Amino acid sequence: MRTALDLLYKLCGYLAAICLAGIGALIMAQIIGRFFGLLVPSANEIAGFLMAASSFLALAYSFRAGTHIRVNLFLLRLSPASRRYVDILCLVAGTVLMGYFAWYTWVLVQDSIRYKEVSDGLVPVPLAIPQAAMFAGILVLAIAFVDELVSVLRGNKPSYDDEADLVLPSEGH
Template identity: 45%
Template structure:
Protein backbone atom coordinates (compact mmCIF):
# COMPACT_ATOMS: atom_id res chain seq x y z
CA UNK A 1 0.00 0.00 0.00
CA UNK A 2 1.40 3.43 -0.89
CA UNK A 3 0.60 4.83 2.56
CA UNK A 4 3.25 2.66 4.22
CA UNK A 5 5.89 3.60 1.66
CA UNK A 6 5.01 7.27 1.99
CA UNK A 7 5.06 7.01 5.78
CA UNK A 8 8.61 5.70 5.53
CA UNK A 9 9.56 8.64 3.32
CA UNK A 10 7.89 11.11 5.71
CA UNK A 11 9.71 9.50 8.64
CA UNK A 12 13.03 9.70 6.79
CA UNK A 13 12.43 13.40 6.12
CA UNK A 14 11.60 13.83 9.81
CA UNK A 15 14.86 12.13 10.76
CA UNK A 16 16.73 14.42 8.38
CA UNK A 17 15.00 17.41 9.98
CA UNK A 18 16.25 16.18 13.36
CA UNK A 19 19.77 15.77 12.01
CA UNK A 20 19.75 19.32 10.69
CA UNK A 21 18.51 20.50 14.10
CA UNK A 22 21.49 18.79 15.74
CA UNK A 23 23.73 20.38 13.09
CA UNK A 24 22.51 23.82 14.20
CA UNK A 25 23.55 22.99 17.75
CA UNK A 26 26.95 21.75 16.56
CA UNK A 27 27.54 24.88 14.46
CA UNK A 28 26.56 27.22 17.29
CA UNK A 29 28.70 25.35 19.82
CA UNK A 30 31.65 25.29 17.42
CA UNK A 31 31.30 29.04 16.90
CA UNK A 32 31.24 29.59 20.69
CA UNK A 33 34.38 27.51 21.14
CA UNK A 34 36.09 29.27 18.23
CA UNK A 35 35.38 32.66 19.81
CA UNK A 36 37.14 31.53 22.98
CA UNK A 37 40.26 31.20 20.83
CA UNK A 38 39.67 34.55 19.07
CA UNK A 39 38.68 32.80 15.84
CA UNK A 40 35.54 32.55 13.77
CA UNK A 41 34.00 29.88 11.63
CA UNK A 42 33.39 31.48 8.23
CA UNK A 43 29.68 31.69 7.35
CA UNK A 44 28.64 29.79 10.48
CA UNK A 45 25.46 31.85 10.75
CA UNK A 46 24.72 31.21 7.08
CA UNK A 47 25.11 27.44 7.49
CA UNK A 48 23.00 27.50 10.65
CA UNK A 49 20.32 29.32 8.67
CA UNK A 50 20.46 26.67 5.95
CA UNK A 51 20.05 23.99 8.60
CA UNK A 52 17.12 25.87 10.14
CA UNK A 53 15.34 26.01 6.78
CA UNK A 54 16.01 22.31 6.20
CA UNK A 55 14.72 21.45 9.68
CA UNK A 56 11.59 23.52 9.24
CA UNK A 57 10.62 22.27 5.80
CA UNK A 58 11.74 18.64 5.96
CA UNK A 59 9.74 18.19 9.15
CA UNK A 60 6.43 19.40 7.67
CA UNK A 61 5.10 16.11 6.25
CA UNK A 62 6.20 14.07 9.24
CA UNK A 63 4.64 16.44 11.75
CA UNK A 64 1.44 16.66 9.66
CA UNK A 65 1.18 12.90 9.56
CA UNK A 66 1.91 12.53 13.27
CA UNK A 67 -0.87 14.96 14.22
CA UNK A 68 1.43 17.76 15.38
CA UNK A 69 0.19 20.55 13.09
CA UNK A 70 -2.33 23.03 14.37
CA UNK A 71 -5.64 22.33 12.67
CA UNK A 72 -9.21 23.46 12.84
CA UNK A 73 -10.25 20.21 14.53
CA UNK A 74 -12.06 21.98 17.37
CA UNK A 75 -14.35 23.61 14.82
CA UNK A 76 -14.64 20.53 12.63
CA UNK A 77 -15.45 18.24 15.56
CA UNK A 78 -18.29 20.54 16.62
CA UNK A 79 -19.96 19.81 13.31
CA UNK A 80 -21.75 16.56 12.82
CA UNK A 81 -21.89 13.91 10.12
CA UNK A 82 -21.92 15.26 6.59
CA UNK A 83 -21.06 18.83 7.62
CA UNK A 84 -17.97 17.56 9.45
CA UNK A 85 -16.85 15.55 6.42
CA UNK A 86 -17.44 18.49 4.06
CA UNK A 87 -15.52 20.86 6.33
CA UNK A 88 -12.63 18.40 6.46
CA UNK A 89 -12.68 18.06 2.67
CA UNK A 90 -12.73 21.86 2.31
CA UNK A 91 -9.85 22.31 4.76
CA UNK A 92 -7.76 19.60 3.12
CA UNK A 93 -8.62 20.90 -0.36
CA UNK A 94 -7.52 24.43 0.50
CA UNK A 95 -4.38 23.11 2.20
CA UNK A 96 -3.61 20.90 -0.81
CA UNK A 97 -4.01 23.85 -3.19
CA UNK A 98 -1.79 26.15 -1.12
CA UNK A 99 0.93 23.58 -0.46
CA UNK A 100 0.84 22.44 -4.08
CA UNK A 101 1.35 25.96 -5.39
CA UNK A 102 4.12 26.62 -2.85
CA UNK A 103 5.86 23.35 -3.73
CA UNK A 104 5.56 24.01 -7.46
CA UNK A 105 7.06 27.49 -7.27
CA UNK A 106 9.78 26.42 -4.84
CA UNK A 107 10.87 23.57 -7.12
CA UNK A 108 10.87 26.03 -10.03
CA UNK A 109 13.02 28.44 -8.01
CA UNK A 110 15.50 25.69 -7.15
CA UNK A 111 15.70 24.61 -10.78
CA UNK A 112 16.21 28.19 -11.91
CA UNK A 113 19.04 28.74 -9.41
CA UNK A 114 20.61 25.42 -10.39
CA UNK A 115 20.42 26.34 -14.10
CA UNK A 116 21.96 29.76 -13.54
CA UNK A 117 24.68 28.49 -11.21
CA UNK A 118 23.69 30.98 -8.50
CA UNK A 119 25.77 30.96 -5.32
CA UNK A 120 25.20 32.46 -1.89
CA UNK A 121 26.67 35.83 -1.00
CA UNK A 122 28.35 34.73 2.23
CA UNK A 123 32.05 34.28 2.94
CA UNK A 124 31.77 30.70 1.75
CA UNK A 125 30.00 30.62 -1.62
CA UNK A 126 27.57 27.71 -1.76
CA UNK A 127 25.45 26.79 -4.77
CA UNK A 128 22.11 28.32 -3.84
CA UNK A 129 20.08 25.34 -5.00
CA UNK A 130 21.61 23.10 -2.31
CA UNK A 131 20.00 24.71 0.74
CA UNK A 132 16.88 25.47 -1.29
CA UNK A 133 16.51 21.81 -2.28
CA UNK A 134 15.65 20.81 1.28
CA UNK A 135 12.92 23.43 1.28
CA UNK A 136 11.54 22.18 -2.05
CA UNK A 137 11.64 18.54 -0.99
CA UNK A 138 9.96 19.34 2.32
CA UNK A 139 7.18 21.32 0.67
CA UNK A 140 6.64 18.66 -2.00
CA UNK A 141 6.36 15.94 0.66
CA UNK A 142 3.99 18.09 2.71
CA UNK A 143 1.79 18.70 -0.33
CA UNK A 144 1.82 14.97 -1.06
CA UNK A 145 0.80 14.15 2.52
CA UNK A 146 -2.08 16.63 2.39
CA UNK A 147 -3.25 15.36 -1.02
CA UNK A 148 -3.03 11.78 0.24
CA UNK A 149 -5.29 12.59 3.20
CA UNK A 150 -7.66 14.51 0.93
CA UNK A 151 -7.99 11.48 -1.33
CA UNK A 152 -8.56 9.23 1.69
CA UNK A 153 -11.37 11.47 2.95
CA UNK A 154 -12.92 11.73 -0.52
CA UNK A 155 -12.94 7.91 -0.67
CA UNK A 156 -14.73 7.76 2.68
CA UNK A 157 -11.75 6.82 4.86
CA UNK A 158 -10.49 8.82 7.83
CA UNK A 159 -7.37 10.91 7.25
CA UNK A 160 -4.12 9.42 8.51
CA UNK A 161 -3.51 12.28 10.94
CA UNK A 162 -6.68 11.52 12.96
CA UNK A 163 -5.26 8.29 14.36
CA UNK A 164 -2.08 10.10 15.38
CA UNK A 165 -4.10 12.92 17.00
CA UNK A 166 -6.15 10.37 18.94
CA UNK A 167 -2.97 8.63 20.09
CA UNK A 168 -1.49 11.99 21.13
CA UNK A 169 -4.62 12.80 23.16
CA UNK A 170 -4.55 9.42 24.89
CA UNK A 171 -0.84 9.69 25.72
CA UNK A 172 -1.40 13.18 27.18
CA UNK A 173 -3.90 11.91 29.75
CA UNK A 174 -2.46 11.11 33.20
CA UNK A 175 -2.25 7.39 33.89
CA UNK A 176 -2.54 7.38 37.68
CA UNK A 177 -4.85 10.36 38.12
CA UNK A 178 -2.07 12.41 39.72
CA UNK A 179 -3.04 15.49 37.74
CA UNK A 180 -6.30 15.72 39.70
CA UNK A 181 -4.52 15.65 43.05
CA UNK A 182 -3.84 18.98 44.79
Protein backbone atom coordinates in the same frame (compact mmCIF):
# COMPACT_ATOMS: atom_id res chain seq x y z
CA MET B 1 2.23 1.89 -0.76
CA ARG B 2 1.24 2.86 2.77
CA THR B 3 4.54 1.59 4.16
CA ALA B 4 6.56 3.47 1.53
CA LEU B 5 4.74 6.75 2.19
CA ASP B 6 5.07 6.42 5.96
CA LEU B 7 8.77 5.70 5.48
CA LEU B 8 9.09 8.83 3.31
CA TYR B 9 7.43 10.98 5.99
CA LYS B 10 9.65 9.51 8.71
CA LEU B 11 12.76 9.99 6.57
CA CYS B 12 11.90 13.66 6.17
CA GLY B 13 11.36 13.91 9.94
CA TYR B 14 14.77 12.34 10.56
CA LEU B 15 16.42 14.68 8.05
CA ALA B 16 14.80 17.63 9.83
CA ALA B 17 16.19 16.37 13.13
CA ILE B 18 19.64 15.98 11.58
CA CYS B 19 19.45 19.60 10.40
CA LEU B 20 18.63 20.69 13.95
CA ALA B 21 21.58 18.66 15.24
CA GLY B 22 23.73 20.38 12.61
CA ILE B 23 22.68 23.75 13.99
CA GLY B 24 23.66 22.60 17.46
CA ALA B 25 27.03 21.37 16.17
CA LEU B 26 27.68 24.70 14.45
CA ILE B 27 26.86 26.63 17.61
CA MET B 28 29.15 24.37 19.65
CA ALA B 29 31.92 24.82 17.08
CA GLN B 30 31.51 28.60 17.34
CA ILE B 31 31.66 28.50 21.14
CA ILE B 32 34.68 26.23 21.25
CA GLY B 33 36.34 28.16 18.42
CA ARG B 34 36.10 31.39 20.40
CA PHE B 35 38.17 29.86 23.20
CA PHE B 36 40.96 29.16 20.70
CA GLY B 37 40.55 32.27 18.57
CA LEU B 38 39.16 30.30 15.61
CA LEU B 39 36.41 31.50 13.28
CA VAL B 40 33.78 29.18 11.87
CA PRO B 41 33.17 30.82 8.48
CA SER B 42 29.53 31.47 7.51
CA ALA B 43 28.26 29.59 10.58
CA ASN B 44 25.27 31.90 11.08
CA GLU B 45 24.32 31.72 7.43
CA ILE B 46 24.63 27.93 7.27
CA ALA B 47 22.66 27.62 10.52
CA GLY B 48 19.91 29.69 8.88
CA PHE B 49 19.91 27.37 5.87
CA LEU B 50 19.71 24.35 8.18
CA MET B 51 16.83 25.93 10.10
CA ALA B 52 14.89 26.52 6.88
CA ALA B 53 15.62 22.95 5.72
CA SER B 54 14.53 21.57 9.09
CA SER B 55 11.29 23.56 9.03
CA PHE B 56 10.29 22.47 5.53
CA LEU B 57 11.42 18.86 5.82
CA ALA B 58 9.38 18.41 9.01
CA LEU B 59 6.12 19.60 7.43
CA ALA B 60 4.81 16.25 6.11
CA TYR B 61 5.86 14.33 9.22
CA SER B 62 4.14 16.90 11.44
CA PHE B 63 1.04 16.90 9.25
CA ARG B 64 0.65 13.13 9.42
CA ALA B 65 1.29 13.15 13.17
CA GLY B 66 -1.42 15.77 13.69
CA THR B 67 0.90 18.29 15.31
CA HIS B 68 0.19 21.19 12.97
CA ILE B 69 -1.85 23.94 14.54
CA ARG B 70 -5.54 23.55 13.73
CA VAL B 71 -8.50 25.47 14.96
CA ASN B 72 -10.84 22.86 16.38
CA LEU B 73 -13.23 25.35 17.93
CA PHE B 74 -15.36 25.30 14.80
CA LEU B 75 -14.71 21.71 13.69
CA LEU B 76 -15.66 20.11 17.01
CA ARG B 77 -19.12 21.68 16.81
CA LEU B 78 -19.94 20.14 13.40
CA SER B 79 -21.80 16.91 12.80
CA PRO B 80 -19.61 14.02 11.60
CA ALA B 81 -20.95 14.35 8.04
CA SER B 82 -20.33 18.10 7.92
CA ARG B 83 -16.91 17.65 9.47
CA ARG B 84 -15.99 15.08 6.81
CA TYR B 85 -17.08 17.52 4.10
CA VAL B 86 -14.99 20.34 5.64
CA ASP B 87 -12.00 17.98 5.98
CA ILE B 88 -12.25 17.04 2.30
CA LEU B 89 -12.58 20.70 1.30
CA CYS B 90 -9.52 21.63 3.37
CA LEU B 91 -7.50 18.71 2.01
CA VAL B 92 -8.35 19.68 -1.57
CA ALA B 93 -7.34 23.29 -0.85
CA GLY B 94 -4.13 22.13 0.84
CA THR B 95 -3.28 19.83 -2.06
CA VAL B 96 -3.78 22.61 -4.60
CA LEU B 97 -1.79 25.15 -2.57
CA MET B 98 1.10 22.77 -1.87
CA GLY B 99 1.18 21.72 -5.52
CA TYR B 100 1.36 25.37 -6.53
CA PHE B 101 4.09 26.12 -3.96
CA ALA B 102 6.05 23.02 -5.00
CA TRP B 103 5.92 24.01 -8.66
CA TYR B 104 7.13 27.55 -8.08
CA THR B 105 9.77 26.45 -5.59
CA TRP B 106 11.07 24.07 -8.28
CA VAL B 107 11.20 27.02 -10.70
CA LEU B 108 13.17 28.96 -8.05
CA VAL B 109 15.68 26.09 -7.70
CA GLN B 110 16.08 25.88 -11.48
CA ASP B 111 16.70 29.63 -11.71
CA SER B 112 19.30 29.45 -8.94
CA ILE B 113 21.08 26.67 -10.81
CA ARG B 114 20.83 28.45 -14.16
CA TYR B 115 22.20 31.75 -12.81
CA LYS B 116 24.71 30.06 -10.46
CA GLU B 117 23.45 32.02 -7.46
CA VAL B 118 25.49 31.72 -4.27
CA SER B 119 25.15 33.11 -0.76
CA ASP B 120 26.92 36.32 0.28
CA GLY B 121 28.89 34.85 3.20
CA LEU B 122 32.53 33.88 3.49
CA VAL B 123 31.61 30.45 2.15
CA PRO B 124 29.75 30.85 -1.15
CA VAL B 125 27.00 28.24 -0.71
CA PRO B 126 25.02 27.59 -3.91
CA LEU B 127 21.50 28.80 -3.09
CA ALA B 128 20.03 25.84 -4.95
CA ILE B 129 21.08 23.58 -2.04
CA PRO B 130 18.90 25.13 0.70
CA GLN B 131 16.20 25.83 -1.88
CA ALA B 132 16.21 22.15 -2.88
CA ALA B 133 15.62 21.17 0.75
CA MET B 134 12.72 23.64 0.84
CA PHE B 135 11.36 22.15 -2.40
CA ALA B 136 11.69 18.59 -1.08
CA GLY B 137 9.78 19.47 2.09
CA ILE B 138 6.96 21.18 0.19
CA LEU B 139 6.76 18.35 -2.36
CA VAL B 140 6.52 15.69 0.34
CA LEU B 141 3.85 17.76 2.11
CA ALA B 142 1.91 17.92 -1.18
CA ILE B 143 2.22 14.14 -1.42
CA ALA B 144 0.99 13.84 2.19
CA PHE B 145 -2.04 16.01 1.36
CA VAL B 146 -2.89 13.81 -1.64
CA ASP B 147 -2.36 10.69 0.48
CA GLU B 148 -4.63 12.03 3.22
CA LEU B 149 -7.28 13.18 0.72
CA VAL B 150 -7.44 9.74 -0.89
CA SER B 151 -7.67 8.12 2.53
CA VAL B 152 -10.51 10.40 3.67
CA LEU B 153 -12.37 9.95 0.36
CA ARG B 154 -12.19 6.19 0.99
CA GLY B 155 -14.03 6.77 4.27
CA ASN B 156 -11.11 6.61 6.70
CA LYS B 157 -10.69 8.98 9.62
CA PRO B 158 -8.00 11.63 8.97
CA SER B 159 -4.64 10.71 10.48
CA TYR B 160 -4.32 14.19 11.97
CA ASP B 161 -7.76 14.07 13.60
CA ASP B 162 -7.70 14.33 17.35
CA GLU B 163 -11.06 15.22 18.79
CA ALA B 164 -9.60 15.92 22.21
CA ASP B 165 -9.51 19.67 22.76
CA LEU B 166 -7.90 20.59 26.04
CA VAL B 167 -9.39 24.07 26.18
CA LEU B 168 -12.94 23.46 25.03
CA PRO B 169 -13.82 19.76 25.20
CA SER B 170 -16.74 18.69 23.07
CA GLU B 171 -19.96 17.63 24.78
CA GLY B 172 -19.38 13.91 24.08
CA HIS B 173 -16.10 13.77 26.02
